[in-house]
Amino acid sequence: xxxxxxxxxDLVRNRGVTHLRWLTLQNEPNRTRITMDxxxxxxxxxxxFIQSIRGQVRYMxxxxxxxxxxxxxxxxxxxxxxxTHMSDILDAYSIHVFWDYWDTQKIVDRLKEVRAIxxxxxxxxxxxxxxxxYGTGRRSRRRT
Numbered sequence: 001x002x003x004x005x006x007x008x009x010d011l012v013r014n015r016g017v018t019h020l021r022w023l024t025l026q027n028e029p030n031r032t033r034i035t036m037d038x039x040x041x042x043x044x045x046x047x048x049f050i051q052s053i054r055g056q057v058r059y060m061x062x063x064x065x066x067x068x069x070x071x072x073x074x075x076x077x078x079x080x081x082x083x084t085h086m087s088d089i090l091d092a093y094s095i096h097v098f099w100d101y102w103d104t105q106k107i108v109d110r111l112k113e114v115r116a117i118x119x120x121x122x123x124x125x126x127x128x129x130x131x132x133x134y135g136t137g138r139r140s141r142r143r144t
Contacts, residue, residue: 001042005049012053023050024060024094024132030074031065036081043089058091063132065096066110079117083125093118096133107134 011017025042026034043059050057061082064075075095082093095114099106111131118129 001045002049005046008050008057009053012056018056020057022060022092022130023057024063027063028065028096029063030078036078036085040081040086043086047089059089060092060094060130060132061086061090062093063096064094064114065098066113075114076117079114079121083121083127087125087127090127092128092130094130094132097131098135098137101136 008020008023012020025046026032026039029036029039039061043061047054047059062078064078066075079093082090095110097107097110099110114129118126
């Protein structure tokens with residue numbers, strides 16, 4: 001984390017990077033084997049090293065994808081963890097949204113489901129929610 005912080009600090013303080021606003025760690029952690037504790041620890045380990053730029057750079061956590069009901073923890077569990085263990089360090093939450101070209105309702109459902117998850121969090125743990133990665137896939141032509 002020290003090396004990463006050194007790069008961030010150098011970019012902001014010495015190289016004129018003024019539009020860097022958000023920092024997120026671990027892409028799609030709910031699709032990996034990283035534990036929620038380890039995920040939190042990364043933010044907390046980095047934080048002391050970038051205090052001088054925290055006014056410009058804020059933490060966004062999550063980058064969550066819709067997960068299966070079995071297997072790695074799903075987004076509900078991750079959102080609960082973010083709200084109850086990391087709300088003091090995170091400034092916002094983020095999700096990734098992908099849908100099938102022929103199923104446009106899927107994006108609507110995805111956005112509504114995540115909004116409902118965040119709305120159900122304890123008020124003290126609610127944060128702004130951003131879509132930080134999105135896209136559509138084009139599978140085979142729909143049969144009519």
